[in-house]
Amino acid sequence: MNNLEVVRPPIEKPGIAGEYDLSRRCCRTPLLIDWPILGMLPQVLSNLCHIHDFVTNVLRQRGGTGEFMGPWFTKMNCMVTSDPMNVHHIMSKSFDNYVKGGPEFREIFQAFGDGMEDVKKLVYLHGALCEDLRLFPPVPIKRKQSLKRDTTLPSGHCVIDPNTIILLFTYAMGRFEEIWEKDCLEFKPDRWISEKGETIHVPSYKFFSFNAGPRTCMGKDLSFIQMKMVASTLLRNYHVQVVENHPTTPAHSTVLFMKHGLKVIITKRQF
């Protein structure tokens, strides 16, 4: 039974965050599984304004993966994971992956090539943008579903029912010490820069903000070019100061954006 095999993916070169702890096994205790739906609701509702951090904390307590089932009549059957091994498995093995779009798709994006050489040299800015996307991934949750019954994930969790909704929780992945070391909550562009001053490659199932495997974001390189062009132009010409005590809660949306926007004071730089 091939689909029951637990395959540990080979570790790619350790990044600045070091190697993954291969001995790490996610908790096998189901998350919230014994919790009646009504008992759970008040907790979720009272934490709605910071739901991403709430779920991150619950996942942290559970070693990265948890299952959630409502009473039978709700047909609610869900697994939430932020374990890079599970992400690697789901994005590259027996799940509902399709190869990237056909040649016509590729042609459109080929025009951008590897990006403009000049913006590639902005190594520190690249690190800063990666830190931003690590801590605040614009797509914080991705949904998957298994095609087969009885699929065992590297963490040991078994997806028995193909109707189980699997949520890959990218937001929590950026905030786990096991993945990014003790200073995971710090904004540190340096973690992306090698001693030689080059950008460090981090496997996409660890830095999952652009998806991974055959369905990796096709606009990844282009978006870095755009972000670098906008950021470098703004920072070169203007001084940007964030307004203190402005509320910074996330909006209730599948895409991560700020409910009240980011309030800043902009002044023109004098050269």
Ligand code: HEM
């Ligand atoms: C910071 C900016 C961006 C982020 C964080 C981002 C993130 C993502 C993610 C997470 C996915 C996978 C969605 C899924 O299937 O669950 C995706 C797919 C995709 N993105 Fe982006 N994206 C960005 C910018 C762009 C830009 C600028 C373009 C186009 C110019 C683009 C084009 C695409 C396309 C075509 C796909 C579908 C790929 C496929 O399914 O084969 N993205 N992106």
